[in-house]
Amino acid sequence: AERFSPRVRALPSTIPFVGPEALERRLGRPFKARLGANESVFGPSPKAVSAMADAAALSWAYGDAEQLDLRQAISQKLGLTPDHIVAGEGIDGLLRDLVQAAMEPGDMAVTSLGAYPTFNYHVTAHGGALDFVPYGEDFRQDWPALVARAKVVRPKILYLTNPDNPTGSWHDAKAVEAVLRDVPEETLIVLDEAYADFAPAEALPETTRLAPNLLRFRTFSKAYGMAGVRVGFVFGEPDAIAQFGKVRNHFGLSRMAQAGALAALSDDDHLRKTVEKVAAGRKALAELARAKGLVPLASGTNFVAIDLGRDGTYARAVLDAVLRRGVFIRMPGAAPLDRMIRVSVGTPADIALFAEALDGALEEVN
Ligand code: PMP
Numbered sequence: 201a202e203r204f205s206p207r208v209r210a211l212p213s214t215i216p217f218v219g220p221e222a223l224e225r226r227l228g229r230p231f232k233a234r235l236g237a238n239e240s241v242f243g244p245s246p247k248a249v250s251a252m253a254d255a256a257a258l259s260w261a262y263g264d265a266e267q268l269d270l271r272q273a274i275s276q277k278l279g280l281t282p283d284h285i286v287a288g289e290g291i292d293g294l295l296r297d298l299v300q301a302a303m304e305p306g307d308m309a310v311t312s313l314g315a316y317p318t319f320n321y322h323v324t325a326h327g328g329a330l331d332f333v334p335y336g337e338d339f340r341q342d343w344p345a346l347v348a349r350a351k352v353v354r355p356k357i358l359y360l361t362n363p364d365n366p367t368g369s370w371h372d373a374k375a376v377e378a379v380l381r382d383v384p385e386e387t388l389i390v391l392d393e394a395y396a397d398f399a400p401a402e403a404l405p406e407t408t409r410l411a412p413n414l415l416r417f418r419t420f421s422k423a424y425g426m427a428g429v430r431v432g433f434v435f436g437e438p439d440a441i442a443q444f445g446k447v448r449n450h451f452g453l454s455r456m457a458q459a460g461a462l463a464a465l466s467d468d469d470h471l472r473k474t475v476e477k478v479a480a481g482r483k484a485l486a487e488l489a490r491a492k493g494l495v496p497l498a499s500g501t502n503f504v505a506i507d508l509g510r511d512g513t514y515a516r517a518v519l520d521a522v523l524r525r526g527v528f529i530r531m532p533g534a535a536p537l538d539r540m541i542r543v544s545v546g547t548p549a550d551i552a553l554f555a556e557a558l559d560g561a562l563e564e565v566n
Contacts (some may be wrong), residue, residue, distance in 0.1 A: 228368035233550040240425035255456040263455035278407040283438040291432040296473040298483035311359040314534035340369040361392040366532035368499030370403040395501035397423030431461040481545030503544040512538030521561030
């Protein structure tokens with residue numbers, strides 16, 4: 201008899217995500233610039249660092265399973281109450297909890313083909329099935345087509361990312377309203393707002409805009425510069441939020457993570473400065489791409505997708521040549537996104553290293 205579930209044994213691989221450390225081991229040398237995971241090289245608030253150090257001294261003790269201080273601080277920022285919020289081990293951890301809470305093996309979820317791949321990983325690992333809707337010709341998630349598909353498939357979960365990874369594009373708050381109006385009530389709408397802090401105001405509905413089937417996800421991994429700490433949160437109506445409490449890992453959000461996130465929320469100045477630096481870096485990346493005759497996509501995030509204008513084979517060759525020159529970037533997956541590379545904002549020095557690597561790569565490949 202198999203000790204592990206046959207369904208799990210049949211899954212394609214242990215982990216679909218090849219992070220920069222794994223890539224460095226494969227390439228046999230460290231990266232000079234790390235611009236492939238949409239992290240913030242500008243780092244966490246010094247207040248968060250010091251709070252995490254203090255918490256480390258107390259790390260013999262479990263953190264607060266109710267996360268009350270953190271949930272209170274988040275709810276104040278959002279104009280909600282703590283029962284509208286649950287925090288977890290990044291958006292990824294919470295999305296995993298959601299699949300467990302919402303889906304039975306065999307259930308369906310709908311997502312965009314080439315969107316943030318962690319969605320697929322969770323659903324597949326849980327024995328669910330995915331239905332994919334291609335991106336639009338404008339390289340944005342095709343929300344009308346996703347809604348139309350949801351009406352037919354009646355999935356348990358519909359995944360939307362706003363602003364989007366890997367394209368950086370966004371829809372406005374009116375488009376969110378159209379989704380809420382038209383998606384069947386029994387479908388949970390995941391609105392992944394990981395990049396909200398960088399987004400134009402028009403992209404974001406009021407934080408108090410909730411619905412029984414709407415779950416909005418945010419993270420400390422991007423603008424707060426704390427990807428390695430693993431803290432994110434989801435907000436929604438209390439009944440939906442309460443379902444997470446039944447399945448989540450109760451001590452999963454560490455004492456250090458809770459203390460760090462709480463302190464980070466008290467440092468608006470650091471957040472503002474990071475967002476400003478990111479905006480400047482985004483502009484620099486776009487200009488650099490244009491100067492080489494390439495097309496940067498408009499971005500409401502901390503990265504820029506650059507359309508290389510040919511096909512996936514060409515983009516893959518350019519990507520590999522950039523990686524070999526010591527700069528970690530990524531390529532979005534499926535057509536029509538396969539002609540692009542995706543570059544996270546870094547320091548001006550990082551961006552200069554990328555520019556140099558891209559020059560060399562284009563020379564080699566063209
Ligand atoms: N959602 C999207 C759309 C992302 O791009 C990312 C980060 N790559 C995440 C979620 C993961 O966020 P976290 O670090 O909070 O798990």
